[in-house]
Amino acid sequence: MHALLELPSHIRDRLASALASGMLDETLSTASLRSALGGDGSVAEVKGALSHLRGLGLSGPAAAAWIRSLDDLVARTRAPDLVWSGPEVPGLHARDTRRVYEELLGNAERTLWVCTYAFFDGPRAFEVLARRMDATPALRTILLLNIQRKRADTTAADQLVRRFADRFWRSDWPGTTRPQVFYDPRSLDPDAPGGVLHAKAVVADDEVALVTSANLTEAALDRNIEIGLLVHDRCLALTLSSHFRALIDVGLLHALPAD
Numbered sequence: 312m313h314a315l316l317e318l319p320s321h322i323r324d325r326l327a328s329a330l331a332s333g334m335l336d337e338t339l340s341t342a343s344l345r346s347a348l349g350g351d352g353s354v355a356e357v358k359g360a361l362s363h364l365r366g367l368g369l370s371g372p373a374a375a376a377w378i379r380s381l382d383d384l385v386a387r388t389r390a391p392d393l394v395w396s397g398p399e400v401p402g403l404h405a406r407d408t409r410r411v412y413e414e415l416l417g418n419a420e421r422t423l424w425v426c427t428y429a430f431f432d433g434p435r436a437f438e439v440l441a442r443r444m445d446a447t448p449a450l451r452t453i454l455l456l457n458i459q460r461k462r463a464d465t466t467a468a469d470q471l472v473r474r475f476a477d478r479f480w481r482s483d484w485p486g487t488t489r490p491q492v493f494y495d496p497r498s499l500d501p502d503a504p505g506g507v508l509h510a511k512a513v514v515a516d517d518e519v520a521l522v523t524s525a526n527l528t529e530a531a532l533d534r535n536i537e538i539g540l541l542v543h544d545r546c547l548a549l550t551l552s553s554h555f556r557a558l559i560d561v562g563l564l565h566a567l568p569a570d
Contacts, residue, residue, distance in 0.1 A: 313356075314353060314356035314357050314359065314360045315357065315360050315378060315381060316381060318348075318357070320382055322348060322349065323378055323379070323381060323382065324379065324382075325347060325348070325349060326347050326348060326357070326378060327374075327375040327376075327378040327379045328375070329343075329346075329347035330361075330371040330372070330374050330375040330378070331371060331372045331375035331376075332371075333371055334346075334347065335347055335361075335371065339358050339361055339362060339365075341354055341358075344357060344358055344361075361374065364377065389543040391540045391541060391542045392405075392406045392411075392540070392541040392542075393405050393406065393538065393539075393540065393541075394406040394407070394408050394411050394521065394523060394538070394539040394540065394541050395407070395408065395536070395537065395538055395539075396408040396409070396525050396531060396532055396533060396534070396535055396536065396537035396538075397534065397535060397536035397537065398536075406541060408523060408525050408531070408532050408533075408537055408539060409532040409533060411521055411539075411541055412439075412513065412521070412525075412527075412532065413439045415513045415515045415519065415521060416439045416440040416443055416513070416515075417439045417440075417442070417443050418443075418515070419443065419447075419450055419452075419515040419516055420447065420449070420450065420516055421449065421450065421451065421516045421517075422450070422451050422452075422453075422514075422515075422516055422517060422552070423440070423450065423451070423452045423453070423490075423513070423514070423515055423516075424453050424455070424512070424513065424514040424551070424552050424555050425440065425452070425453070425454050425455070425490075425512075425513050425527075426454075426455035426508070426510045426511060426512045426513075426555065427455075427456065427457075427511050427526050427527040428457045428507065428508060428509045428510070428511060428526050429457065429526040429527070429528055430456070430483075430526065430527040430528060431528045431529065432528075432529065433479065433482060433483025433484060433485070434482075434483065434485040435529070436483075436527040436528070437483065437484060437485055437486070437527075438485055440452065440486075440490075441484065441485045441486025441487075441488070442486065444486055444488040444490065445486050445487050445488050448488070451491075452490035452491070453490060453491045453492075453493065453555070454490045454491070454492045454493070455492075455493050455494070455508060455510070455555060455564065456479075456492060456493075456494055456508070456567070457494065457495065457498060457507050457508040457509070458471060458472060458475045458494045458495075458498060458499060459498055459507065460498060460499050460501065465501070468496065468499040468500060471499050472494070472499065472565075472567065472568070473568065475494075475567070476567050476568045476569075479492070479567070480569075480570070489569060491566065492566070492567035492569075493559055493564040493565060493566055493567065494508065494564065494565060494567055495507060495508040495563070495564055495565075496564075496565050508564075511523050511524060511525055511526055511527075511539075512551060514548050514551050514552045514555075515548075516548075517545065517548050517549050517552055518543070518545050518548055519541070519542065519543045519544075519548055520541075520542050520544070520547055520548040520551050521539055521540070521541050521542075522539055522540050522542075522551075523537060523538070523539025523540075524537045524538055524539060525537035525539060
């Protein structure tokens with residue numbers, strides 16, 4: 312169906328009119344398709360799409376109605392936004408990483424998944440999120456954070472987790488309402504091949520997703536050159552949150568002690 316989606320709207324309308332009126336012959340000949348398309352679009356790809364619709368049992372008028380519905384689909388689907396951190400360049404317009412983070416964290420109503428490899432200055436990094444959680448009791452928030460073992464540190468893994476949890480709840484988390492927090496235990500196993508939770512993403516209400524190179528740090532949000540994509544696509548957002556949830560369900564991510 313990509314061949315039909317990629318056609319300009321007025322060409323799709325011309326094609327739909329030809330189908331509805333019977334101007335396209337039953338064989339979908341190259342000549343009749345070229346006439347319907349007015350010379351625009353790939354005849355072979357469009358023929359393949361129309362043949363598929365006919366194979367599904369759609370008549371000419373039914374196929375025409377389906378093609379016209381694509382315009383409504385295109386109008387409802389927002390193109391992804393590029394999201395940048397770093398120096399502003401005159402003449403280039405892009406969404407700002409910090410502003411997008413704060414909009415997503417500050418406007419969620421039902422669920423928030425926030426994944427980051429690093430954060431500094433916890434009270435500032437989590438300020439907007441904590442304020443939103445305190446103001447919206449129904450908001451379920453899951454943080455996915457990395458706990459790193461420093462080089463040559465031989466402390467037991469459970470002690471490192473306990474130390475991180477104590478510091479996080481005492482000094483880093485600024486709110487009254489607490490999120491669920493999960494971490495990847497592989498980063499703490501000195502005998503394992505290694506692996507860290509390095510993803511940076513936000514999923515809000517299973518409706519919109521930000522996937523970015525930026526951590527929740529002042530440098531990444533404001534100064535570094537970082538890039539991300541903001542996608543208003545429920546299917547993609549659900550796929551991302553479902554993947555995070557599956558990592559938890561199969562035990563690959565562990566819960567941080569809540570006290």
